[in-house]
Amino acid sequence: MSTRPSDWSPLTGGDPCPGDPSAWDAIVEFWAQRSRDIDGYREKLYQHTSIDAEGKTFGRLEGTFSDGAGMASLISYEFEKASDAARSWQRKLEDMQSRADEALRKAKAAKTAQDDAQIKADGLRAEAAKDKSPDPIIAVKLHGLFGGGGLEDEIADAQADIEAAQKVVDDIRGEYARESASAVGGYELASVEGIYKNTPRGNPFSKSVNVVDSLGIEEAQYLKMLESKASQSPEDLERYLEALTDLEADELREYFAGNPDAAKYPLLVSEEAVENAVVVKDWWAALDKEYRSALIDAAPGMIGNLNGISYGARDKANRWLLKRTMADSSLNAETQKILDDLFKSSIARPKEPHRYITSLDLSNLKKENEDKYSYNNVLASLSLGSLDDADKVSIVVPGMANNVSSMEDLVTAGLNTYNEQRFALKDHGDEDQNIAVNLWIGYETPPEVWVQAQYPDKLVTDVNLAREGGQKLADYVDGLNATKSDVAPTNQTCVDPEQYSDPFISIIAHSYGTTTTGEAMKLSETTVDNVVLYASAGVSESSVADSNVGDGWQVDRDEQGRQKIFYTDSMEDWTAPGGYAPGWIASAILPDYARRVIAQEFRFTPEFMKDAQRFQSTEGISADGQFFEDVDTHSLVGEAGDEGFAYADTVTSLYGNRAAMGYSDDLAKKFYEPWYFEQNFRGEPVMKRVTADDLVDGKVPADVMEKVKASQNTSEADLINLGEREG
Incomplete structure (x- = not known):
């Protein structure tokens, strides 16, 4: 910076040439x-x-x-x-x-x-x-x-x-x-x-529709050309969106009516997920309410799946798309049932959080995508609670044998997760925070085992479906981060994806969903706060290596520098090993060329990731006598007596959701174990177990609880803090 003299004496007139x-x-x-x-x-x-x-x-x-x-x-x-x-x-x-x-x-x-x-x-x-x-x-x-x-x-x-x-x-x-x-x-x-006033064809930088009119080109033809290029770069995407907004509302409806695929299916975009979402977010924010409604009405498949658009608007678009598609009599019975099941799952019951259809991808209904297998013709995600308003979001990623028809079962897991997270917030004094649990079936999961024999490209022992799904999950996470981020709009041609990781997002994955999550965490441009893995069917060799080397997964780190990855399993789960055991066995007894037939890439349990922290899945009793079940099966939910990983009032669900809400310190806290000593008629100590049959109004009786405490050398300070769990 130039510093000019302030005193020009003995000369008169002051500085003759001011400036820097x-x-x-x-x-x-x-x-x-x-x-x-x-x-x-x-x-x-x-x-x-x-x-x-x-x-x-x-x-x-x-x-x-x-x-x-x-x-x-x-x-x-x-x-x-x-x-x-x-x-x-x-x-x-x-x-x-x-x-x-x-x-x-x-x-x-x-x-x-x-x-x-x-x-x-x-x-x-x-x-x-x-x-x-x-x-x-x-x-x-x-x-x-x-x-x-x-x-x-x-x-x-x-x-x-x-x-x-x-x-x-x-x-x-x-x-x-x-x-x-x-x-x-x-x-x-x-x-x-x-x-440009003397340019032969007029102003080439005026509105695109005006240029098109001056050239005599059909407007629809021009828009279709821009749509086909939207997948090449964020700039091309922006060009297409701006061209759409040059249309009047009636013209918009007419264009999409003449291009039903553009209205029904997601718009293909380039691999720059965050930058694309930022382009869409800024574009959507600039539109008035009436024009947004016109877009939702005319192109629900595009609006309902386009990252950067508010999830409330996406829900409106996807419900309209679902209604229109359900009325299509040309669909086969299985696809029609999937749509019906999604519709039923999207209706919340009294006192439950409102449900939002945050994505509805019907691309597999296209003729070019037909594979004579309707199981995954519809991909969708359903949120319990508003993604737009949530302070903390959990994305639940299911595994094998889960498709949109099983969404209602997934809703049960989601509601258990939602309620357990509300308890966690309350126990930590954060009950004013809003949460949302996003049930994500946005990828093709492996079908039941007996079906896999007919479709060798859909084997649960392979990572190909997880790899394809991992890219979709990474894009979904990046879109969610960018859409919810508080980062101000930018006019820059490039954005820094890392600055859009400010929202609180956790991933809760189960079975083959953990394999998919491992792939996603290698590919996402933004980070999530934490990852919780239930009953892992194995994480790919490359995902394990990626977690252990360099910057690791796209997951935040704790104060000790560890990636916030948490996992649990059950000794009573005989299904999960089916995902990773074939690779282990093949590596031990078969030559390389033969074992690749069985497993394209070996998978490993989360314990092979150096930062992954395990939490218990056995039963326990809280200080006030609340009894928490153990996990008895591989299922995500299960049933009474055969509880799964997201079953209500299990130790696994409690710990997993504490970690998901950012309270991972609670994982070091203990429960009383369900046993105590009692003297027999000879005065000898005999160990007795506490079971669900001993409970009164859902709690261990006070006299039994005193025996439990007296029998176990556990300090009150080491016990997990639990408040009232009613409501």
């Missing part, structure tokens, strides 16, 4: 960057000046792209001229200030010499006044020999130097006025209207 030359660096670079930006767009336009198609329409379109490229060149030149003008003025200002500062330095030096000589002369005159006769020595000092060279000459010479410096500064002041006026004239940009 260094401040112009940013202005010079600003216009230079604008020129480079336009050059980049020009190159993109040139790429389209040779369209691989025939006909006059496309010839005119090529011409428009060529006009646009030419226009971009002219605009770039104007920006370049502005940059050059700013740079020229900066250099002239630096030169003028250098000369002015030198003149000031000389004037101040002359003034100092003049003042010194004047003080000496005044002293000599005072001394001479005391003498009765003239002192020749004083006269020489004042006037010099032969009338020159004394102090009076020094004073006069200094005054001459000051006047010379004043002339230099005055000349610079005039130069500054002339050059600044010239710089202003050179800095003025030509108007864009002035540049």
Whole structure:
């Protein structure tokens, strides 16, 4: 930063050339960057000046792209001229200030010499006044020999130097006025209207529909071309969305009515999940309520699955899409049943959290995607509670034999999860926080074992479905993070995905869903707060390695630097080993080429990940006598007497949801074990177990509880803190 002199004495008129030359660096670079930006767009336009198609329409379109490229060149030149003008003025200002500062330095030096000589002369005159006769020595000092060279000459010479410096500064002041006026004239940009007013085909940068009209191109044809390119980059996606908003509401409905696939199925986008979601989020925020409603009505499949759109709006779109699709009589009975089951699952009962259909992907109904197997014709996710309003979100990822038809069973697991998380929040004083449990069947899961024999590409022992599902889950997580993030809208062409990880998101995965989650955590651009794995069917070898090396999974770390990955299993679960045991057995007894037939990639239990922390799945009793069951099966829910991992009031569900809510310190807290000592008739201690049959109103009787406490050396401080669990 330039610091100009504030005191210009002995010169008059002040600073002749004020300003900070260094401040112009940013202005010079600003216009230079604008020129480079336009050059980049020009190159993109040139790429389209040779369209691989025939006909006059496309010839005119090529011409428009060529006009646009030419226009971009002219605009770039104007920006370049502005940059050059700013740079020229900066250099002239630096030169003028250098000369002015030198003149000031000389004037101040002359003034100092003049003042010194004047003080000496005044002293000599005072001394001479005391003498009765003239002192020749004083006269020489004042006037010099032969009338020159004394102090009076020094004073006069200094005054001459000051006047010379004043002339230099005055000349610079005039130069500054002339050059600044010239710089202003050179800095003025030509108007864009002035540049393109004589373009043969009009303004190539006006609204796309206006350009299309001027070319005689059918609007629908142009929009379909933009739609096909939307999957190439976030910029292409933005171009398509902006073209849609150029339409009136009636035109919008007409376009999608003529393009039913675009209305029914998700819009394909590029792999930059976060940047795409940010583009959509900013676009959606700029639309008014009426136009949003028109889009939901006209294109529910697109709006209901497009990351960046609020989940309340996506729910409206997906319910409308579901209703329309259920009315399609051409669907087979199995697909119709899946849709009916989804509809039933989407209706909340009294006192339950509201349910939202946050995605509904019907892409497998396309003829090109048919595989003669209707099991996964419909992919969907259902949220218990609002994703838009939730302070904490848990995504539940199920495993084998779960499709949208089993959504109602998954809802049971989701409600148990939701209620357990509410208890956790209450026990930690966070009951004012909102939560949502998102049941995600957004990928194709392996079917039942007997069905897999008919479809070798759907084996639970392979990771191919998990790998495909992992990419979808990663995109869903990135979209959720970007949509919920508090990061302000940006006009930058690139965004930093890491800054969109501020929402609190956890993943709770079960069985083959843990395999899918492992793949997703390698691929997502944003992070989740934690991952909870139930009854893992094995995490792929590459996912384990990714967790153990470098930055690890896309999961936040605790204060000790560990990735917040938690898992549990059950000794009574004989199903989960079927996912990872074949790889283990094959690696032990078969050569490499043969074992790859059985398992494309080996899978390992979560304990092989160095940061993964295990929590218990056995039963326990809280300090106030609440009894929590153990896990007796591989199922996510199970039933009374055969409880699964998300069954209500199990130790596993309690610990898992404490971890999911960010209270992982509770995993170190204990329960009383369900046993106690009692003396027999001989006075000998006999161990007795506490079972569900001993409970009274859901609790261990007080007298039995006293025996439990007396029999176990457990400090109250080591016990988990549980409050009232009613409601």
